[in-house]
Every structure is written in C-alpha cells, then in structure tokens.
Amino acid sequence: MSDPLLLAIVGPTGSGKTALSLALAEELNGEIVSCDSVSIYRGMEIGSAKPTAAERARIPHHMLDVADPSEAYTAGDYSRAGREVLADLHSRGKTPIVAGGTGLYLRALLDGLSPVPPRDEELRKRLRHSVQRHGDAHLHSLLSRIDPKAAARIHANDQSKLLRAVEISLLERRPLSAQFHAAPPEPLKEFRIVKIGLTPPRAILYQRLDTRAAEMFTNGLVEETRSLIARYGKDCRALTSLGYTQAVAEINGTLTHEQAVASAQQGHRNYAKRQLTWFRAEPDIHWIEDFGAPSLKRAAEIIQSL
Structure with a gap:
C-alpha cells in the first residue's frame, strides 16, 4: 500500500x-x-x-x-x-x-x-535586560566568548539572531555551532x-x-x-x-x-x-x-x- x-x-x-x-x-x-x-x-x-x-x-x-x-x-x-x-x-x-x-x-x-530547542521566554527576558544594562554590543560580545564560530557568522547588529544563538548555547550548555548545524x-x-x-x-x-x-x-x-x-x-x-x-x-x-x-x-x-x-x-x-x-x-x- x-x-x-x-x-x-x-x-x-x-x-x-x-x-x-x-x-x-x-x-x-x-x-x-x-x-x-x-x-x-x-x-x-x-x-x-x-x-x-x-x-x-x-x-x-x-x-x-x-x-x-x-x-x-x-x-x-x-x-x-x-x-x-x-x-x-x-x-x-x-x-x-x-x-x-x-x-x-x-x-x-x-x-x-537541524534540531534546536524551543525558545525560553524567561531566559530571553534576562538577556534583553542585560542588553539594556550593557548596550547593543553585549549579545555579540557574549556570543564571541561562548561560540566564536557563530559570532563570526552573525552581524553584530542582528539582535534577533544573536539572541537566538546565545539562548541555544546557554540552554544546551554547548555552542550552537558545535552540534546543531552539524545535526542532520x-x-x-x-x-x-x-x-x-x-x-x-x-x-x-x-x-x-x-x-x-x-x-x-x-x-x-x-x-x-x-x-x-x-x-x-x-x-x-x-x-x-x-x-x-x-x-x-x-x-x-x-x-x-x-x-x-x-x-x-x-x-x-x-x-x-x-x-x-x-x-x-x-x-x-x-x-x-x-x-x-x-x-x-x-x-x-x-x-x-x-
């Protein structure tokens, strides 16, 4: 059938x-x-x-x-x-x-x-608060420390993609680029x-x-x-x-x-x-x-x- x-x-x-x-x-x-x-x-x-x-x-x-x-x-x-x-x-x-x-x-x-975790609104709220405190460059700086490869691909002004990349890396406790982009x-x-x-x-x-x-x-x-x-x-x-x-x-x-x-x-x-x-x-x-x-x-x- x-x-x-x-x-x-x-x-x-x-x-x-x-x-x-x-x-x-x-x-x-x-x-x-x-x-x-x-x-x-x-x-x-x-x-x-x-x-x-x-x-x-x-x-x-x-x-x-x-x-x-x-x-x-x-x-x-x-x-x-x-x-x-x-x-x-x-x-x-x-x-x-x-x-x-x-x-x-x-x-x-x-x-x-490629599988990625769903959004975590509480984490997002904390990250947005950090941006308000430290400025628009904060997310890119943070991502550069935890996932340099992802930071090199994402423009420093693209707050939406930066937020998502940082969120995934923190939720999974490993860089976004380490697993998810390689996962089929x-x-x-x-x-x-x-x-x-x-x-x-x-x-x-x-x-x-x-x-x-x-x-x-x-x-x-x-x-x-x-x-x-x-x-x-x-x-x-x-x-x-x-x-x-x-x-x-x-x-x-x-x-x-x-x-x-x-x-x-x-x-x-x-x-x-x-x-x-x-x-x-x-x-x-x-x-x-x-x-x-x-x-x-x-x-x-x-x-x-x-």
Whole structure:
C-alpha cells in the first residue's frame, strides 16, 4: 500500500494558490494547511490576504491565526506545529494540501531543520535586560566568548539572531555551532509528497498584484494597521511585513496615500520575483502556467500520473 498523498501548492503571491487548493481539497477529501509567514498572526487579515470566512467554512484550514503579532514565530515553530497538524490529518484519513508562498516554511515542514530547542521566554527576558544594562554590543560580545564560530557568522547588529544563538548555547550548555548545524534534519516520511508550482504569465500576475495591493488599502488596511499598533505597539515586528510597512508609513505621514499604494504594489511585484527565484531552485516541483480551471485540470493530471 502506497503512502498517503500530501499535496503542496506553491508559487508567488497572487498566482491562484488559494483557489486551486480549495478546488483540490474538495476533489481529494482534503484540508488546507497554510504555509504563509504572515497569515500565522492573529488580526492580520487584510494585509496577509488570508482566505475569507466563506473559504474557511468551505474547507477546514490550519496554521492560520496561531500567534500574536508581538511574538517571534520561526520556521522551526512552524515545522513543529505543522507536523502535528499533518499527523492529525493522517489519523483522520484527510489529504493535507499545504498551500502558500513562504519557501523556508515549506522546506522546514517537509525536509526538516537541524534540531534546536524551543525558545525560553524567561531566559530571553534576562538577556534583553542585560542588553539594556550593557548596550547593543553585549549579545555579540557574549556570543564571541561562548561560540566564536557563530559570532563570526552573525552581524553584530542582528539582535534577533544573536539572541537566538546565545539562548541555544546557554540552554544546551554547548555552542550552537558545535552540534546543531552539524545535526542532520529529519525529512517528513509518512507521505507521498507532490509539489505543484503556479507560475502564471508575468504581465497578468503583475496586473493582479497591483489590483490586490490597491484593494487592500481600499478595504481598510490602514485602519487594521492602526488597530494593531494600538494593541501591540508601533515596534511590533510583524508590522514590518509587506503592505503593513506602507500602511505604517502612511499613518506616520512619511508617505502619502498614493505613494503608499504605489510602494505596496512595487513591493508585491518584487516579492513575487523573489518567491519564484526560491521555488525555481527547489527540486521536484511540477509547474503550471494557467489560472483557474485549466490549472485545476493540469494539477489533476499531474497527481494521477505520479
């Protein structure tokens, strides 16, 4: 008996992943596992282009709204939680359809990452307090003493990576570079994985992205951003995401409304290019160039042929 199917629908933002994943979920007795680094956050609806309430009612979705925007959520966090979802779907005889454009999350979910311990918030609080007392250079200096190899790889100003490296070294009582980067990742083994990539004609994709970005502002992106700032603070890390960055700039008066929309449109086009570059380098992706019904027909043919 062959392993159960896991279908991954990948590609740039605006390429039709949501529509295709919904249609395939209905055909394959499936449920959808979001693979998007912004949709994991609660309250970030408009700028993340999350599936609508009607779409979520049509097919169960997972890995949406699993963290507050004030939380740091890593690829490792996503992999651990996502694999629990996959195990549940497997136990219920459902076909997992992983849909999204965050390539690192997909790689972590399917291929695994070198094992590292989860975050320790109490330790992090103490380390942040030390930075406040001793200055921004403290973490890099500390890491240089306990793990010179890691310190040489991480820029002295990258506080987030420095904090994580120091945290891991202290929790495990050995340098991060001594074991974890050498430890092999653990690929997902329970499924027959089929990856389908969407790459519609670029001119059509860019037109869709320009329309989508403008509609986000029309549909209340600035108001949503104000609400997030009021709840989580202006320095909330999730607000550096595409779209929210431009909304913050409009709120602060550094961009006019028209400039913010144009910047978001350009940002979405640039992001789509980066996503395509990432996924083009990934192995075993079957590419489809059409939108809508033709992509569904072609996806079904691909699945049946493998």
